[in-house]
Amino acid sequence: MQKILIIYTGGTIGMIKQNGVLVPFNIENLLSKIPLLSEFPAEIFTVSLDKPIDSSNANIDFWIKIVDIISINYENYDGFIILHGSDTMAYTASALSFMFANLTKPVILTGSQLPIGLIRTDGRENLIASLELACKTKNDEKALIQEVCIYFESKLFRGNRTTKYSAEKFDAFFSPNFPLLAKVGTKIDIKVENLLYPEKENIKIHKNFSSDIVILKLFPGISRNTVKAITEIPELKGIILETFGAGNAPEDILDFLKIAIDNGIIIFNVTQCMNGKVENIYAVGENLANIGVVSGKDITTEAALTKMMYLFGNNFSNNEIKKLLQQSLRGEIS
Numbered sequence: 001m002q003k004i005l006i007i008y009t010g011g012t013i014g015m016i017k018q019n020g021v022l023v024p025f026n027i028e029n030l031l032s033k034i035p036l037l038s039e040f041p042a043e044i045f046t047v048s049l050d051k052p053i054d055s056s057n058a059n060i061d062f063w064i065k066i067v068d069i070i071s072i073n074y075e076n077y078d079g080f081i082i083l084h085g086s087d088t089m090a091y092t093a094s095a096l097s098f099m100f101a102n103l104t105k106p107v108i109l110t111g112s113q114l115p116i117g118l119i120r121t122d123g124r125e126n127l128i129a130s131l132e133l134a135c136k137t138k139n140d141e142k143a144l145i146q147e148v149c150i151y152f153e154s155k156l157f158r159g160n161r162t163t164k165y166s167a168e169k170f171d172a173f174f175s176p177n178f179p180l181l182a183k184v185g186t187k188i189d190i191k192v193e194n195l196l197y198p199e200k201e202n203i204k205i206h207k208n209f210s211s212d213i214v215i216l217k218l219f220p221g222i223s224r225n226t227v228k229a230i231t232e233i234p235e236l237k238g239i240i241l242e243t244f245g246a247g248n249a250p251e252d253i254l255d256f257l258k259i260a261i262d263n264g265i266i267i268f269n270v271t272q273c274m275n276g277k278v279e280n281i282y283a284v285g286e287n288l289a290n291i292g293v294v295s296g297k298d299i300t301t302e303a304a305l306t307k308m309m310y311l312f313g314n315n316f317s318n319n320e321i322k323k324l325l326q327q328s329l330r331g332e333i334s
């Protein structure tokens with residue numbers, strides 16, 4: 001029998017209403033709402049963060065707590081399910097994908113849009129299907145899924161390819177530029193050709209993340225002063241520049257971006273569009289490449305941010321960071 005560890009970090013799935021608003025509650029209450037879990041054909045164990053949170057409060061320390069739980073228990077379990085709020089789940093999934101190198105076991109984040117205590121909850125199916133997916137093995141009995149994923153509303157996604165796009169649909173996540181890893185209906189259809197496997201088997205954990213990064217979302221009419229002030233933030237190491245369309249930016253801010261790059265700040269170009277990629281089609285996009293802005297191709301903002309946090313936290317040189325940003329480290333970029 002497979003041994004799976006469920007890690008409860010908070011989020012709607014385990015919340016209850018207090019004074020009219022939803023607040024995180026405890027794992028015992030959550031599990032009591034799914035009595036059928038005792039019949040699930042695997043050994044299921046649970047652990048909870050001391051203080052479960054609404055995932056809007058997630059930060060680097062919170063990711064490290066999750067990583068610590070998984071690393072302490074890594075050898076003793078066949079897979080890990082992380083119950084997590086959906087609001088920042090794509091960020092946590094992306095961060096964990098960089099924190100774990102050479103993962104050989106499934107780490108599946110899931111949660112729900114309605115608390116598990118409500119009769120119409122989506123949490124029950126999300127949790128049970130995640131457990132089933134985590135238990136899948138290959139012919140050699142090793143885990144079939146060996147990466148950080150998100151499972152939501154019948155779909156298994158590569159975690160660092162997802163983004164939350166709906167605040168109310170059960171179908172809340174979307175993987176704009178990478179196909180599904182599995183689709184769950186009456187049958188579980190795993191798209192084996194899309195799964196990622198590590199080149200080596202010895203897991204490595206990277207907990208040093210830098211927060212000296214900012215996301216600068218462009219908009220028509222953005223003032224030069226705003227851009228200047230952002231590029232002059234003390235200690236700033238990296239800027240995720242959320243550009244228009246295929247990676248385009250207004251010409252009147254180029255001088256400040258160039259000064260920032262000359263001062264050693266790395267600027268990573270990510271499109272604001274929900275789908276598609278940064279490519280030099282237009283002069284206003286090529287301008288950015290010409291001053292040394294790094295193309296983020298089809299990476300999501302969530303993955304771009306956490307990838308920069310990882311690279312700046314781990315003593316790579318600026319030249320190495322520029323190169324690695326454009327390469328796939330955990331399947332996050334095409």
Ligand code: ASP
Nearest residue numbers: 011012054055085086087
């Ligand atoms: N605010 C909640 C959270 O992210 C939303 C959810 O779980 O769906 O913790």
